[in-house]
Each structure stands twice: as C-alpha cells, then as structure tokens.
Amino acid sequence: MATPAERRPGTRGPLPGDHRQRLLDGMAAAVRERGFARCTVADVAREAxxxxxxxYAHFSDLDACYLALFEQFAERNLAAxxxxxxxxxxxxxxLEAAVGAYLEALERDPSLGASFFRELSLTGAAGRERLSAVNRRAGEAIHALALAVQAQEPELGVEAMSVASARLLVAGIVQMALFALDGDGELDEVRTEAAALLARVLFSSPR
Incomplete structure (x- = not known):
C-alpha cells in the first residue's frame, strides 16, 4: 500500500507495478517545466x-530515469x-508520412522533444549513444524504403540511398525542426521541405 508521502492529495495511490511509469511521467513533467539540466530527483518524485x-528503487540516478524516458519516447516515434x-x-x-511521423513528436510535445535533442548529451556517453542509435534507425528506415521501391517499382529509377546519407539528412531535418521551435520558421514548412528534399534525392536520379 502506498504511503502518504507517495500520494498527492486528490489522486490515487500508485498501483503495484505502476511506480516506474509514474516516475517517468514525473520526469517528463519536470523536464517540460524546467529542462533536464535544472531537474532534481526531488522534482521528479514530487511530480510523480x-x-x-x-x-531509487527503480532508477540508479536522475540520468537513468531521463534515459529511460527518452527510450520510451524514441520507441514510440520510431514505430510510427x-x-x-x-x-x-x-x-x-x-516518405512524407515517415517524415511527418518523425517530426510529430516535436510538434506534439515540443519542450520534451527539444530537451532530448539538446540535453541528452548531459548524460555523457550513454546519451550520445542513444541519440546516435535513434538517428541510425531513422536513416535505416529511409534506406529500407528506397530499397523496397527500387525492387517493387523499378520504372521509377530509384537508387538505394546509403544509410550514412540518410542519417545525414535526418540529422539536418531534426536541426531545422529545432530552429523552427525557436521561432526560425514553422514545423509544417520543415516537414514539407524535408519530404521534398528526400523525394528529390531518392527519385530524381536516373538509373
């Protein structure tokens, strides 16, 4: 049974097995309010x-909780x-739908999404590795689309973009989206231009 310290007035106590998700939700709320760099364990516990x-029964430290939240965030969006x-x-x-799905997380939750791309490196090598892995998987998805179209619709003359090239484009798209969140442009414009750029790269080269 949850202790009074584990409940907020007017809310239900944590259910068995529910503590970890509530802590992740608490981390998300704290990051939205003050950014990861200014978060403390006390902030997360209070929000949760x-x-x-x-x-500490669920996470070794604040970094571990933040990394777990990022993994949850990333898996949901990579699945889309x-x-x-x-x-x-x-x-x-x-292709346009894939770009839209990748940017939707930033549009749906801009404070949290921007924090991951800007502050995950504060967790050191573990954070950089996770960002790199997400970038790689997004690049692999674009590469897979090119291969599928090349095999199924050879008349389009699609050349298989390398994973490395796709990763470069993904990194650029994310950076432009962050600029848009800071007021330099609109996310809708980034989505449209990114899809058009990828289409030109994928579909304009003759066989």
Whole structure:
C-alpha cells in the first residue's frame, strides 16, 4: 500500500507495478517545466507523487530515469516511422508520412522533444549513444524504403540511398525542426521541405 508521502492529495495511490511509469511521467513533467539540466530527483518524485526511496528503487540516478524516458519516447516515434515506411501506397506519400511521423513528436510535445535533442548529451556517453542509435534507425528506415521501391517499382529509377546519407539528412531535418521551435520558421514548412528534399534525392536520379 502506498504511503502518504507517495500520494498527492486528490489522486490515487500508485498501483503495484505502476511506480516506474509514474516516475517517468514525473520526469517528463519536470523536464517540460524546467529542462533536464535544472531537474532534481526531488522534482521528479514530487511530480510523480512518490518518495525519493521509491525513485531509487527503480532508477540508479536522475540520468537513468531521463534515459529511460527518452527510450520510451524514441520507441514510440520510431514505430510510427516504420509503420509509415511499411504502408501501401505511393512512395512519395509514404516518405512524407515517415517524415511527418518523425517530426510529430516535436510538434506534439515540443519542450520534451527539444530537451532530448539538446540535453541528452548531459548524460555523457550513454546519451550520445542513444541519440546516435535513434538517428541510425531513422536513416535505416529511409534506406529500407528506397530499397523496397527500387525492387517493387523499378520504372521509377530509384537508387538505394546509403544509410550514412540518410542519417545525414535526418540529422539536418531534426536541426531545422529545432530552429523552427525557436521561432526560425514553422514545423509544417520543415516537414514539407524535408519530404521534398528526400523525394528529390531518392527519385530524381536516373538509373
């Protein structure tokens, strides 16, 4: 049974097995409010309605909680990208949907999404490795789309973009999206231009 210190007035106490997700939600709320660099374990515990002891029962430190939140965030959005790439239909529409899915996380939760791309490096090598892995998987998804179109619709003359080239484009798209969040442009414009750029790279080269 949850102790009074683990509850907020007017909310239910944590259910068995629910503590970890509530702590992740608490981390998300704290990051949205003050950014990861200014977060403390006490902030996360307070937002989650939990005790510090409960926090340390699930995470070794603040970095571990933040990294776990990023992994949850990234998996959800990479799954959306994979679904868009694997869908039926015009390859350009699939490409546009994949770009939209990748940027949707920033549009839906701009403070949290921007924090990951700007502050994950504060966790050291572990954070940099996770960012690199997400970039690689997004690049691999674009590469896979090019291979699929090349095999299924050879008349389009699609050349298989390398994973490295796709990763470069993904990194540029993310950076432009961050600029848009800072007031330099609009995310809708980034989405449209990014899809058009990828389409030109994928579909304009003759065989």
């Amino acid at each position: 309605g939990a005790s510090r002891r409960t926090f 990208v994979a679904a868009a790439v694997g869908a039926d239909g015009d390859p350009r529409e699939r």
